[in-house]
Amino acid sequence: MNEPVIPAEMRDLLRAQWHSFVDRTSDLRPGLHAYACLLTADLWQAEALVQAALGEVFATLAQVDDEITNVRVLVYRGVTRLWMASSGQSKSAARRTALEHLECSLGAGDDELAAILQTCVEGVRKLRGGAAVQCAADDSNAATLFCDLYNTGDREGLLALTLENAMVGNIGTDVQWGREGHRSRYSWFDGSLGGHPEWPRKFRFESQRAQVRTFCGKPVVLVFRTRRGEEALENVIHIDAEAGRIGELRSYSFCPQTIAAVAAHFDLNVRTGGYRYPTPEPAGRY
Numbered sequence: 001m002n003e004p005v006i007p008a009e010m011r012d013l014l015r016a017q018w019h020s021f022v023d024r025t026s027d028l029r030p031g032l033h034a035y036a037c038l039l040t041a042d043l044w045q046a047e048a049l050v051q052a053a054l055g056e057v058f059a060t061l062a063q064v065d066d067e068i069t070n071v072r073v074l075v076y077r078g079v080t081r082l083w084m085a086s087s088g089q090s091k092s093a094a095r096r097t098a099l100e101h102l103e104c105s106l107g108a109g110d111d112e113l114a115a116i117l118q119t120c121v122e123g124v125r126k127l128r129g130g131a132a133v134q135c136a137a138d139d140s141n142a143a144t145l146f147c148d149l150y151n152t153g154d155r156e157g158l159l160a161l162t163l164e165n166a167m168v169g170n171i172g173t174d175v176q177w178g179r180e181g182h183r184s185r186y187s188w189f190d191g192s193l194g195g196h197p198e199w200p201r202k203f204r205f206e207s208q209r210a211q212v213r214t215f216c217g218k219p220v221v222l223v224f225r226t227r228r229g230e231e232a233l234e235n236v237i238h239i240d241a242e243a244g245r246i247g248e249l250r251s252y253s254f255c256p257q258t259i260a261a262v263a264a265h266f267d268l269n270v271r272t273g274g275y276r277y278p279t280p281e282p283a284g285r286y
Contacts, residue, residue: 028072031106036050119242
């Protein structure tokens with residue numbers, strides 16, 4: 001295996017962009033740190049949480065094609081999501097705790113709180129009232145409905161199934177959120193359903209279908225595509241549901257090791273590619 005080479009000019013560009021990002025988000029840091037302290041009850045863990053969330057948001061912004069809006073939501077969502085993953089609480093209990101602390105430390109309306117907590121406004125109100133807003137069956141039901149819509153090419157149905165503040169995209173390469181992002185020229189929905197007709201013919205498929213399987217105790221969507229008359233697994237999609245709708249969609253199109261592992265588990269024919277869109281130049285277009 002060859003050691004990756006990061007040239008000095010790339011290093012300097014990355015460092016300059018990171019410092020610019022730090023400057024542009026500095027006004028958020030006092031409130032963000034106070035919120036993290038409430039979540040963790042530990043000064044050092046709070047700072048580590050803030051730093052990890054900022055790094056994750058910086059990487060996320062490098063995968064966005066659309067206009068970047070409401071960075072405050074992104075950084076607070078990052079802190080919340082990372083804390084919830086390590087809190088040891090159930091999803092509903094962790095969200096309820098996060099909501100309590102957000103309302104103490106952040107002057108935000110229900111729309112913004114819903115975006116940070118990756119739920120709907122009704123979900124915020126239910127959390128405030130002590131009710132659960134998600135159960136295990138939600139993910140399975142949403143995945144099944146997703147497959148029905150996907151297999152008929154129903155773009156508008158898929159958009160209606162997806163919360164407007166949902167994060168949607170291919171892991172490691174692109175992400176969209178918000179009404180405009182989900183409907184933009186380069187949205188995941190258009191690319192996945194349409195097969196990128198602007199790409200060279202060698203990258204186009206003849207047909208595709210999706211089905212739900214249970215993997216490691218959770219529902220996943222498997223996407224099979226036929227090329228040159230041979231069908232193979234090409235994508236795995238994980239859906240987190242909120243009140244029966246898509247709260248987050250993670251597509252693993254450019255994660256070949258993950259796709260291959262799922263295919264091996266089910267003994268399926270598999271076809272994988274690289275780690276980004278197959279354009280000649282990074283971030284280029286056909």
